[in-house]
Amino acid sequence: MSNGKQLGKLFGAQIKMMFREKQVWFWNLFFPIILMVIFMVIFGGGSDSEFKAKIAVVKSSANETSDMLENAIRQVPVFEWKSEQPVSQEQADKWIKDKDVDAVITLPATKEATTLEFVVNKENENGATTQAIRGILDQVVQQSNYDVANIQPTFNLDMKSVSNGSEDLSYVDFLLTGMIALAVAQGGLFGMVDMVEMRRKGLLKRLRMTPVKMGLFGVGGMMVRFVLGVVQIVILSLIGVFGFGANLHLDFPTLLVGFFIGALAFNAIGYLISSFSKSIEAYMGIANIASFLMMFLSGIFFPTSGFPEWLVPVSQVLPLTYFVNGIRDGMVYGSGIATGDFWTGIGILGVWGVVAFGLGVLIYRKGKVEVR
DSSP: OOHHHHHHHHHHHHHHHHHHOHHHHIIIIIHHHHHHHHHHHHHSOOSOOOOOEEEEEEOSSOOHHHHHHHHHHHTOTTEEESOSSOBOHHHHHHHHHTTSSSEEEEOOSSSSOOOOEEEOOGGGTTSHHHHHHHHHHHHHHHHHHHHHHTOOOSOOOOOOOOOSSOTTOOHHHHHHHHHHHHHHHHHHHHHTHHHHHHHHTTHHHHHHTSSOOHHHHHHHHHHHHHHHHHHHHHHHHHIIIIIHOOOOOOOHHHHHHHHHHHHHHHHHHHHHHHHHOSSHHHHHHHHHHHHHHHHHHTTSSSOGGGSOTTTHHHHHHOHHHHHHHHHHIIIIISOOTTSHHHHHHHHHHHHHHHHHHHHHHHHHHHOOOOOO
């Protein structure tokens, strides 16, 4: 049989083996889709509703100061009032403890008092809504101080945002490309589980006794995972674009290089894990640990620049960090292949792949892993 026919047969056999494994389906298709939808709904603007915060106001006595501040607070459009009228302190405390409101604002009790009291539930003390309300109230108080002192501010703050990508770059694009990189990486990490089963049943040993070329067997396996990676990219991109309005700016040379080297590297890591795993359960356990560690430390959901200083070096040695950067260069930023940072990341990915594959080959040839 010619090499071409043999490769075709091996490719067909391995693609059946991989897609018959239910865990491969879950970790490579359903899990990334579920995770991406959850994160995009929560953080990516899956809802068209604007930010709103529900508040209540306590006003123990009407005076010039409290009236002025209440009027200023009522001008804030993002505040929803639990009650149109000020309420008692007891009622406000009950609402805040029951989380019926996001915050309670207690106005000054006398004309001479100068402090507003801002009360939130302790469980939400560091939440995004609390921080947003506090920022708004700081501006209200500052503006009120200017009005009382009859001061016209000299300077204004005008915020703009820029990016290496296009002007329409958003967090949805960032998250979508992160999830695509994660899905392809998991395809490599979890896709080699059938090697453990083949070794457990003695199929690998029997295969070596046949005219089948083991090199073509490995090439066929990689082709299967490349096909799986393309399917993942297409499905997740369609969901991101049509379901959540993601904007893609494709640079195919960058995407192809990043995808090819990254897929090879994670296939090699999966191959290494299969070389020393005694059972499918052991393989899945190790692959899960590796996947979850990289998932949260490689900038899939949030930029690594926000990590604690001591954690940044850990992120910088993980292969998924460079893979996700390469995918983003090719799908969002629309550039990268001409930059040094891109090739540095590709080089680190390549080192991961070569070292993992070399160790895997060494263990398969020299080691005698007992399977059960």
